[in-house]
Amino acid sequence: MATDKASYRNRGGILQRLVTAYKRFRYFSHAGSNLVVKRSAEFRMVKHAVLEVGSNVTIQDQSFFQLTMPDPKVFIGDNTVIGRRNIITAKNLIRIGSDVLIGSDVQIIDHSHGTKRDTPIRLQKAQIGTVEIGDDVWIGAGARILMNVKIGNGAVIGANAVVINDIPEYAIAVGSPAKVVKFRE
Structure with a gap:
């Protein structure tokens, strides 16, 4: 049987398992x-940051997580893929559901x-909110999800979309x- 080489399903060899084990211990x-x-x-990440992920989560190459003051928390559900070169920046709360595919x-x-x-601008205090992404969501490459947004279960966000409303x-x-241009059938 041929090996599945799709990057988000490929679990990698011994070196990949060692890298994952170190990063799991260090950051999660x-x-x-x-x-x-x-x-x-x-x-x-600041020392008191919370980064929790479920089972079967993949975080791809060059993804960048920044969890900074005042009280950052990121929760990612089961079977979720964080694509290449993603940037996830939390000062408060980002919640990503299960079975979510996030493009590069x-x-x-x-x-x-x-x-x-x-x-x-450089002297102004940050405006801090939340981001909630439901289960079974697909976010296309290059999309931007901004603060105080809730994306419902089963939604699809097109490539390069800028999400500023629920x-x-x-x-x-x-x-x-x-x-919104239509709904999944």
């Missing part, structure tokens, strides 16, 4: 079975800069800003 508050974390995945170059961010006129269950949303 909890990790289910069959976690795969590719060697070039990078994590920058996706950004998920739960905060933004302030925009008051009387203070330079997306209902089973909706297919595309564009910048993302708009």
Whole structure:
């Protein structure tokens, strides 16, 4: 029988298992079975950060997790794939469901800069929110999921979409800003 070489299903050899074991110990508050974390995945986290993943999760090459002040938490469900070069940045809460496929170059961010006129941008306090992504969601390559967004179960987010508003269950949303164009049948 031929080996399945699809990158998100390939569990890797002994070196990959050692890399995953080290990163599981070093960065994860909890990790289910069959976690795969590719060697070039990078994590920058404050000491009290919470990063929990379910079983059969894959974090692809060059993905970047930044969990920073004040109280960052990231929860990822079972059977979820974080694609290549993803950026997940949390100051508060990002929750990603089970059976989620996230394409390459996706950004998920739960905060933004302030925009008051009387203070330079670089001196403004962060605006902090949450991001919730339901189960069975597909996020296309290059999409941006911004703060205070909830994506419902079964939704599809098109490539390069910028999600700034909630997306209902089973909706297919595309564009910048993302708009629902139809629903899954």
